[in-house]
Amino acid sequence: MRNDSRTLPDPLGGLGLTPAQAVLYTTILRLHRASPAELAAATEHPQERLGEQLAALVRLGVVDQRSGEYFARHPAAALGRLVAERLDRLAAESRQIDSALSSIRELMRDYDAGHDLRSGPFPVEAVSGADELFESVVGMAVDAPPLDVCAAIPDHRTMVDFARRYADTWVDAQRRGLMSLRMIVPVESLSVPGLAGKLQELTAGGGSARTLDRVPSWFFTAGHDTAGLPALWGGNPPDHGYKCYFVRTSVMVGVLRSLFEELWARAEPLPWAGSADGVVQVLRLAAQGMCDELIARNLGVSVRTVRARFADAMTELGAQSRFHAGVRAARRGWLKEADR
Numbered sequence: 609m610r611n612d613s614r615t616l617p618d619p620l621g622g623l624g625l626t627p628a629q630a631v632l633y634t635t636i637l638r639l640h641r642a643s644p645a646e647l648a649a650a651t652e653h654p655q656e657r658l659g660e661q662l663a664a665l666v667r668l669g670v671v672d673q674r675s676g677e678y679f680a681r682h683p684a685a686a687l688g689r690l691v692a693e694r695l696d697r698l699a700a701e702s703r704q705i706d707s708a709l710s711s712i713r714e715l716m717r718d719y720d721a722g723h724d725l726r727s728g729p730f731p732v733e734a735v736s737g738a739d740e741l742f743e744s745v746v747g748m749a750v751d752a753p754p755l756d757v758c759a760a761i762p763d764h765r766t767m768v769d770f771a772r773r774y775a776d777t778w779v780d781a782q783r784r785g786l787m788s789l790r791m792i793v794p795v796e797s798l799s800v801p802g803l804a805g806k807l808q809e810l811t812a813g814g815g816s817a818r819t820l821d822r823v824p825s826w827f828f829t830a831g832h833d834t835a836g837l838p839a840l841w842g843g844n845p846p847d848h849g850y851k852c853y854f855v856r857t858s859v860m861v862g863v864l865r866s867l868f869e870e871l872w873a874r875a876e877p878l879p880w881a882g883s884a885d886g887v888v889q890v891l892r893l894a895a896q897g898m899c900d901e902l903i904a905r906n907l908g909v910s911v912r913t914v915r916a917r918f919a920d921a922m923t924e925l926g927a928q929s930r931f932h933a934g935v936r937a938a939r940r941g942w943l944k945e946a947d948r
Contacts (some may be wrong), residue, residue, distance in 0.1 A: 624668065624690065629661050629728040629742055636680045640753045643677050733854040741836070741850050748830050749787040757830050760792045760867040763824035763844035764815055767797040775806035783813035792868070792875050795819040795940055807878060818875030819940065826852075835861045876940055887924065891937045894930065 619632040635650050636642060644662070648655035662678060665671040669689060696770045699854050700784075703738040734740050744856075749755035761767060781787040789810065798804055798819065826845055835855045839848040886907075887896055893903045904911045925940075927933035937943055 609617075617670055620687075624694070626661075626664075629664055632658065632661050632833055633665055633670055633680070636665075637683065637935075641677050641679045643789065652691060675727055733856070734851070735836075735854055736851045738769055738845070738850040740775070741845065741852060742777070743769070744854070745828070745830060745836075746777055746781050746787070748834065749781050753786040754788050756829055757787055758872075759788045759789070759828040759892045760823050760826060760868060760871060761797075762794060762826055763846065764794070764800065765846040766822060766826065766844060767793060767800045768884065769801055769846070771800050771803040771806050775783060775803075775810070779806065779813060779815075782815045787815075788870075789815040789871065791815070791817040792823055792871050793817060793819055794823050795821055798878075804878075806830050810858050813880070817878055818872060819878065820871065820875045821939065823871070827867075829861050829864050829868065832858055833863055833864075835864045836898070837864075844861045887921045888937075889940050891921055891934060892943050894918075895934055895938070895943050904941065 620633065625633060632647065632651060635647060639646065639650065642650070644655050644658055647658055647662075651658070662671070662673070665678075666673055666676045670681055670683075670687065672681060689795050735744060745755075745757060749757070761770070778789065780788065791807075791810075811817060825842045826836075826838045830836070833856055835853055835857075837853045837860075838845060839851045845852060851892070885908075889907060890903055893906055898906065900911050903912045907914070918933070921927070921937065922930070922933045925936040926934050927936055934943075
């Protein structure tokens with residue numbers, strides 16, 4: 609009996625049974641029920657040594673104890689439950705491993721940040737000229753697509769240059785999946801000829817843009833390893849001949865990305881984006897001097913709908929009157945048509 613039982617400890621060990629417990633369990637299975645004395649005789653072990661092992665089998669749920677005897681439960685139920693518990697533990701361990709693997713990239717960035725911090729001066733590359741600046745970003749996107757670019761642009765002149773000379777290249781990179789672009793621009797820059805159309809093309813290709821009344825400084829981040837800084841914080845690139853610095857360190861990039869996300873959360877969507885088109889339409893027509901009835905006829909809606917949209921505009925803009933809503937809408941650029 610002992611020799612036959614030795615073929616089972618390994619698979620049972622995978623369910624949490626020790627070799628001695630596995631031998632004892634298979635013995636109980638064959639006897640179906642037995643007293644401690646009978647089990648001691650069958651396994652050729654002293655009875656006093658079996659007490660702890662029998663108690664463990666009862667705790668595992670594979671053996672029952674009644675009236676001083678031990679009964680084996682049906683293996684399909686008893687071992688099936690152990691298998692299910694083991695699978696649950698393995699699934700939990702697998703999820704923990706997956707979580708650890710997913711965090712490796714972040715841990716590597718933390719390591720690189722600490723290495724950068726301790727290794728001395730940050731690597732800095734000077735860039736001069738608008739062509740070199742705008743084309744360098746696209747070049748980085750080509751080298752490592754898709755490049756996650758976050759750009760804050762505070763001045764009217766940079767947006768003029770972007771719309772006239774560089775927007776098409778960036779829009780094309782966005783459409784081709786080379787770049788994932790988010791931009792924060794001053795709301796007044798929406799008056800730049802042709803810019804609204806370029807921004808619409810950009811967003812149609814998967815990019816995003818938002819506006820602020822005032823953007824604190826020009827800067828950008830490209831991925832997690834490169835950031836662009838102006839010659840003077842708070843300054844505008846054109847004021848310094850587009851001289852700027854590429855800083856290639858994860859510490860600086862992390863700081864600027866955090867600043868960008870804070871600004872992004874405060875920024876407003878483009879005026880022609882989203883579900884507020886009807887609200888924008890009534891505000892634009894009202895700014896042209898139209899009354900409610902004329903606006904309704906122009907849009908093909910009822911006067912009641914026009915007035916409801918005015919109410920929505922006042923709520924959205926936090927305005928106390930239609931006039932106040934018009935002023936705030938103008939500041940956000942809502943009253944300008946998106947030109948191409």
